[in-house]
Amino acid sequence: MTASALALIVFLPLLAACATVAFPGRWVGLIVRTGLLPLPLLMLVPTAAVLDQNVVHLALAGHASPLGIEWRLDSLSLLMLWLNVGITVLISLHAGFTFRPDSDRGRRFWPLWLILFASMNALVLSADLFNLYVTLELVTLAAIGLIAVESKPAALRAGMRYLLLALMASLLYLLGVGLIYGQAGTLDLYLIAEQIEPGWLPVTALTLMIVGLLIKSAVFPLHAWLPAAHGNAPGPVSAILSAMVVKVSIYMIWRLWFWGAAGWDLTTAANLMGLLGAAAIVYGSLAALVQDRLKMIVAYSTVAQLGYLMLLFPLASALAFQAASYHLLSHGLAKAAMFLAAANILNSVGTDRLQRLAGVDQRLPLDVFALALGGVSILGLPPSGGFVAKWLFLEAAWQQQAWGWLILVAGGGLLAAAYLFRVLGVICLHPRKRLDKRPRRENPDLASVAALILAVGAIAAGFFSAPVLDLVSAGLPPGMTP
Amino acid sequence: MDSLGLYVLAAAVLFGVGVYGLIVAEHLMRKLFAINIMGNAIFILLVAASGPIQGSPDPVPQALVLTGIVIAVSATAFALALMVRLYQETGQATLSSRDDGDDG
Numbered sequence: 001m002t003a004s005a006l007a008l009i010v011f012l013p014l015l016a017a018c019a020t021v022a023f024p025g026r027w028v029g030l031i032v033r034t035g036l037l038p039l040p041l042l043m044l045v046p047t048a049a050v051l052d053q054n055v056v057h058l059a060l061a062g063h064a065s066p067l068g069i070e071w072r073l074d075s076l077s078l079l080m081l082w083l084n085v086g087i088t089v090l091i092s093l094h095a096g097f098t099f100r101p102d103s104d105r106g107r108r109f110w111p112l113w114l115i116l117f118a119s120m121n122a123l124v125l126s127a128d129l130f131n132l133y134v135t136l137e138l139v140t141l142a143a144i145g146l147i148a149v150e151s152k153p154a155a156l157r158a159g160m161r162y163l164l165l166a167l168m169a170s171l172l173y174l175l176g177v178g179l180i181y182g183q184a185g186t187l188d189l190y191l192i193a194e195q196i197e198p199g200w201l202p203v204t205a206l207t208l209m210i211v212g213l214l215i216k217s218a219v220f221p222l223h224a225w226l227p228a229a230h231g232n233a234p235g236p237v238s239a240i241l242s243a244m245v246v247k248v249s250i251y252m253i254w255r256l257w258f259w260g261a262a263g264w265d266l267t268t269a270a271n272l273m274g275l276l277g278a279a280a281i282v283y284g285s286l287a288a289l290v291q292d293r294l295k296m297i298v299a300y301s302t303v304a305q306l307g308y309l310m311l312l313f314p315l316a317s318a319l320a321f322q323a324a325s326y327h328l329l330s331h332g333l334a335k336a337a338m339f340l341a342a343a344n345i346l347n348s349v350g351t352d353r354l355q356r357l358a359g360v361d362q363r364l365p366l367d368v369f370a371l372a373l374g375g376v377s378i379l380g381l382p383p384s385g386g387f388v389a390k391w392l393f394l395e396a397a398w399q400q401q402a403w404g405w406l407i408l409v410a411g412g413g414l415l416a417a418a419y420l421f422r423v424l425g426v427i428c429l430h431p432r433k434r435l436d437k438r439p440r441r442e443n444p445d446l447a448s449v450a451a452l453i454l455a456v457g458a459i460a461a462g463f464f465s466a467p468v469l470d471l472v473s474a475g476l477p478p479g480m481t482p
Numbered sequence: 483m484d485s486l487g488l489y490v491l492a493a494a495v496l497f498g499v500g501v502y503g504l505i506v507a508e509h510l511m512r513k514l515f516a517i518n519i520m521g522n523a524i525f526i527l528l529v530a531a532s533g534p535i536q537g538s539p540d541p542v543p544q545a546l547v548l549t550g551i552v553i554a555v556s557a558t559a560f561a562l563a564l565m566v567r568l569y570q571e572t573g574q575a576t577l578s579s580r581d582d583g584d585d586g
Contacts, residue, residue, distance in 0.1 A: 178528040
């Protein structure tokens, strides 16, 4: 039962992707719906299984590793799966209008979109280093295809730059995998910790893999490709890139660090990772403050917010793990909402240059509201999901008397407030500068509603944190106790 | 020098050539060549490290390399398509000019 549900969660969107290519006629809309809409219902089966048994193992088609493919589902994978399913389905509501399935644009967009969705689901289920490599490669290629789907020069250039870096990053990761296999004789992520002792070769391998993944997750100072790629991609694509695609490679670093290298003494390296996160928070926020395009501001905000996910390494406690997991969830919802709202504004006004957006709140109240709600969660005002995450981070830092990280988390919120209030100030505080021209294009209501649902979700995450946090603490990495 | 050392040396040299090419080359085609050379260096290393030191070679690294080659081929094909489209849209196959466009 669980096995078939999990298989469907990966293969249904994948089959739908193939079907949209094979039958590019008027059935595309129906095929896409079949590939996406049953997923939230199917998710209930593995959810029940994880709540029941904590960890679910599954050998696909009965072939065990090393040559078969094994999946493993625990609390963290389940959280990522739910996040991916929820966010993708909601963004698809929006994409249904920007990329109508019966149009030429739509026929190019939906196969890639479904492949991206399926490969992220497969990635969080994968239990061995090599399958993680294959699925991450699928995620990257599909994501870059989506960035370039409209063939705009700026997006093509950004996609190309991203692709070159991503290919190099995957090679570094693959080299690390090879070295680990040579040492451990297994590729199972959850067995290598027992098989190898820290030495210079395993440490080199781990470093190579993590550097590769840091490039893919655009962690400072390897972030240079992200703002152009996320800022120039079509709206729904920017949303999924910032909400999920950069997160899955951070998820892989967590897995390598806390499961693969469990029991190693990584204090120095952990502090270094934390410092990278700190630099990302400060640099990303300051860069967001000086951008003059709305989507670039939101993209630099992603660079900054990814920094918080790096604070898990130096803090490394159960509380910090809950905080980072919750930040992953609330940032995903909030950032998807903000990118969709920005896309609606861009579509209606024809530009997203900040000085041309004065008064846009009167024409697009729902979108500006969604943007503001998303912003509230990003800067961590109560009662949003972002607040819960930041509060847990503060508590974790307080517990360990790590005052530096404490100040960083608190100060990061202030920096986020600076760039977000600059946006809202320009948009809302110009009583005389009304937009007098007619909108360039009308947005369908559902496009704004999709953004609003995600934004409300980011706020609501502040009220319903208890079950999610319980789930997360049921699947803590080895060696962490609540 | 034993044969393993020779393979490792060859892989290191190839990898170095690849990194140099990736940094120095302007044209995207050359950059893609460079990345493929880096990839081949890693494949050589993986196959060399899998034996045969004693008895038969370990099949797992061979399977990894095969999959790796498939992925490298498809990624290169995709990158070439992207490069051609970039050339059609902008008239250049380099990344030298400014990266952010006008409006979203």
